[in-house]
Amino acid sequence: MSKILIRGAKVLGGEPQDVLIDGAVIAEVGTGLSAEGAEVVEAAGKVLLPGLVDLHTHLREPGREDSETVLTGTRAAASGGYTAVFAMANTFPVADTAGVVEQVYRLGQEHGYCDVQPIGAVTVGLEGKKLAELGAMHESAAGVTVFSDDGKCVDDAVIMRRALEYVKAFGGVVAQHAQEPRLTEGAQMNEGIVSAELGLGGWPAVAEESIIARDVLLAEHVGSRVHICHLSTAGSVEIVRWAKSRGIDVTAEVTPHHLLLTDELVRSYNPVYKVNPPLRTERDVLALREALADGTIDIVATDHAPHPHEDKDCEWAAAAMGMVGLETALSVVQETMVETGLLDWAGVAERMSAKPAEIGQAQGHGRPVSAGEPANLTLVDTAYRGSVDPAGFASRSRNTPYEGRELPGRVTHTWLRGKATLVDGKLT
Structure with missing residues (x-):
C-alpha cells in the first residue's frame, strides 16, 4: 500500500x-x-478523528435484503465516517447461532468498506424464553462479545439474570432494549400531551425506566456488565447516573435522533418520525444532551434501521418503526453537541469512537491518532x-x-x- x-x-x-x-x-x-x-x-x-464505531446498526442481512445488505450498509457506514459497526441480531434467520454470526462476519470481511462485528441474540429466536448459544457464538470465528435481543426486550428477569451470568465468564456484555411489553401494547408514540391530542396510543417513559432499574440491579447482583440501548428519557438518565454512582458496571447509548427531534414532529403524522423508542419531549432531549456531555451516557449509537419505501410510505399505525442514521449521525452530533458548546471534537471522538470500541472490544478501533x-x-x-x-x-x-x-x-x-x-x- x-x-x-x-x-x-x-x-x-x-x-x-x-x-x-x-x-x-x-x-x-x-x-x-x-x-x-x-x-x-x-x-x-x-x-481529523479516529474512525467512528457504531455499537448499534441494523444491516438486515440475512433475510431483509430489500431494505439493506451488509454491502450497502457498510458503504453507508463508510460514507458517514465509520470504520466499524456492530450488526444487530434481529435478522431472518435470527443471529442466535454460530453459523449465522459467522455468515454476517464473513460478508463484512468480503466487502471491506468497514469492519462488521455481529451481535448475537440473547434468546433463541428473540422469543425471550431460552438462552441462545452465547458461548458458541463467542467461540466462533466472529468472536461475539455483545448480545442483544434488540427490537424486543428481555423482559423475563430470570432469563436476563442467566444471560448476565453467562457472559460474565468471558467478559461479554448484554445490551438491553429497555421496553416493558405490557406497558407498551398498542403504543404508537411518546405518552404525553401530544399523544393525547392526536389520539395515538401512548408509550410511557416508565416502560423504559422500569426495565433499566431492574437490569442495573441485576448487573450489580451478578457482578456483570449491562449496556442500555437507545436511552431516551430524562428518568432513564437519572437511573443510570444513580447506578454509576454505586459502581454498577453499566454503560448507555443515545441515538442522534433522540438528541435532536421531539414528539412534536408526530403532529405531521409522517411515519418517518415513527421510531422505537419513540421521540420524546424537549425536556428529555435536553437531559440526554447534558448526560452525554457529562459522561452519564457513554456513547452515541445510530440504531440505523433501514426500511423499504412501502414499509414507511403508509398510514402511521401500519408503518414500521425506525430511521436510517449512519450517514447523518456525525452531522447531528455536531449540531446538537459541538455547536452548542456541550462537547469539543475530542469529546466527540471519545463518544463515537474510543468508548464504543471499548464496550464492544473492537480491536484496532477507537485508538489515538498517533504513530504506530x-x-x-x-x-x-x-x-x-x-x-x-x-x-x-x-x-x-x-x-x-x-x-x-x-x-x-x-x-x-x-x-x-x-x-x-x-x-x-x-x-x-
Whole structure:
C-alpha cells in the first residue's frame, strides 16, 4: 500500500498537524512532514478523528435484503465516517447461532468498506424464553462479545439474570432494549400531551425506566456488565447516573435522533418520525444532551434501521418503526453537541469512537491518532452546511427524518487500515 500524507488537519479539533500513513498504520504525526511519493490530502481547516464505531446498526442481512445488505450498509457506514459497526441480531434467520454470526462476519470481511462485528441474540429466536448459544457464538470465528435481543426486550428477569451470568465468564456484555411489553401494547408514540391530542396510543417513559432499574440491579447482583440501548428519557438518565454512582458496571447509548427531534414532529403524522423508542419531549432531549456531555451516557449509537419505501410510505399505525442514521449521525452530533458548546471534537471522538470500541472490544478501533496505531481515520469538513438529500445515500433505504433539513459537517475521507473507503465524499 502507498503512503498517504494528510496535511494540515486539526487532529481532534486541535492545532493543525500532518499525519503520515504508511500501509495500514500511522507512521508519524507532526508538523512539516514530507514523504517522497506519498499521496497528499490537503486537509487545512478540516478535523481529523479516529474512525467512528457504531455499537448499534441494523444491516438486515440475512433475510431483509430489500431494505439493506451488509454491502450497502457498510458503504453507508463508510460514507458517514465509520470504520466499524456492530450488526444487530434481529435478522431472518435470527443471529442466535454460530453459523449465522459467522455468515454476517464473513460478508463484512468480503466487502471491506468497514469492519462488521455481529451481535448475537440473547434468546433463541428473540422469543425471550431460552438462552441462545452465547458461548458458541463467542467461540466462533466472529468472536461475539455483545448480545442483544434488540427490537424486543428481555423482559423475563430470570432469563436476563442467566444471560448476565453467562457472559460474565468471558467478559461479554448484554445490551438491553429497555421496553416493558405490557406497558407498551398498542403504543404508537411518546405518552404525553401530544399523544393525547392526536389520539395515538401512548408509550410511557416508565416502560423504559422500569426495565433499566431492574437490569442495573441485576448487573450489580451478578457482578456483570449491562449496556442500555437507545436511552431516551430524562428518568432513564437519572437511573443510570444513580447506578454509576454505586459502581454498577453499566454503560448507555443515545441515538442522534433522540438528541435532536421531539414528539412534536408526530403532529405531521409522517411515519418517518415513527421510531422505537419513540421521540420524546424537549425536556428529555435536553437531559440526554447534558448526560452525554457529562459522561452519564457513554456513547452515541445510530440504531440505523433501514426500511423499504412501502414499509414507511403508509398510514402511521401500519408503518414500521425506525430511521436510517449512519450517514447523518456525525452531522447531528455536531449540531446538537459541538455547536452548542456541550462537547469539543475530542469529546466527540471519545463518544463515537474510543468508548464504543471499548464496550464492544473492537480491536484496532477507537485508538489515538498517533504513530504506530492502525490508520482507521475520518476527515470532516466541519465548515460545510447543506440540506440532507436521501437520494444520494449509499444505504439501500431512504427513511431519514432529516430530508431537506440543513445540517452542518460533511465527511470527506474515511480510511480503514490505511485504505481509502471514501475520497472527497465519494465511495471508492
